[in-house]
């Protein structure tokens with residue numbers, strides 16, 4: 222049975238975390254994304270004008286799926302599309318011998334501009350993979366029958382390298398016990414229900430956050446507008462229309478944010494929520510908590526995930542998420 226571990230290296234401000242992946246003879250840095258289900262990469266088929274500075278997948282080592290294509294759009298209106306190959310993909314020593322690899326023939330500007338990232342490795346449910354005419358499986362679903370345990374874990378860190386593991390849980394990476402909650406995979410996401418919250422206190426008892434997804438590919442923590450408003454009232458923040466979000470003083474006074482999941486309270490340190498100075502040297506920061514207005518659910522992105530050890534587990538038949546304090 223296979224199992225393995227791969228580093229998750231933070232970009233500036235922990236905006237995303239990138240992991241080394243070998244596809245055929247190419248070694249690329251991919252953004253592991255539990256909020257989507259396509260493994261795509263810059264390739265020899267991506268126009269040079271769009272791929273300056275990126276490592277590219279050389280599809281010569283792959284077997285083309287003739288007449289297949291993919292096209293994906295993300296919540297931030299970015300996107301990409303192209304052709305499909307099968308090839309050998311290795312992540313932390315775990316090998317998928319015939320993985321669908323989606324070679325980009327077109328990518329949106331924000332992907333071209335982020336030269337550290339050579340593509341995405343989707344870890345949501347394969348039901349939202351975009352390949353046509355026949356949907357393909359994610360790397361995790363492809364290797365799942367060969368894994369020691371049908372699960373993967375995520376240990377993201379503030380401003381430091383974290384890791385993903387496939388096939389095993391590393392109990393040295395968390396404190397205390399793991400709290401499991403059921404996952405509703407009907408929309409293809411790792412969707413769960415979050416409970417009460419508290420700002421600055423330690424017992425998350427007010428209100429209820431509600432439906433949420435665990436999304437390693439989203440930088441921030443998107444919460445219901447009322448919860449976000451309550452946070453910034455205590456944090457001394459304000460909604461800045463020009464910035465398109467809440468901002469707050471960078472000076473270290475931001476209160477912690479706690480949320481109950483499965484009856485256990487998990488706390489995001491205030492320092493994670495003073496996310497990044499508006500411009501270099503500014504004493505005003507863009508907030509790591511923003512409203513989830515219009516999305517339809519909350520998104521527990523990296524600002525939350527780097528405060529916990531997360532277990533994405535399908536070993537019990539129905540999927541579940543495990544959280545433990547880091």
Ligand SMILES: CC[C@H](C)[C@H](NC(=O)[C@H](C)NC(=O)[C@@H](CCSC)NC[C@@H](N)Cc1ccccc1)C(=O)O
Pocket residue numbers: 237252254256257258293294295296297298299341349436437438439516
């Ligand atoms: C607007 C498109 C909606 C959101 C929907 N797309 C999705 O839900 C896609 C799969 N997932 C996503 O757009 C989001 C999760 C749902 S948000 C509504 N996660 C993936 C995103 N963080 C990946 C990313 C990484 C780095 C840079 C940019 C984007 C669709 O295709 O209908």
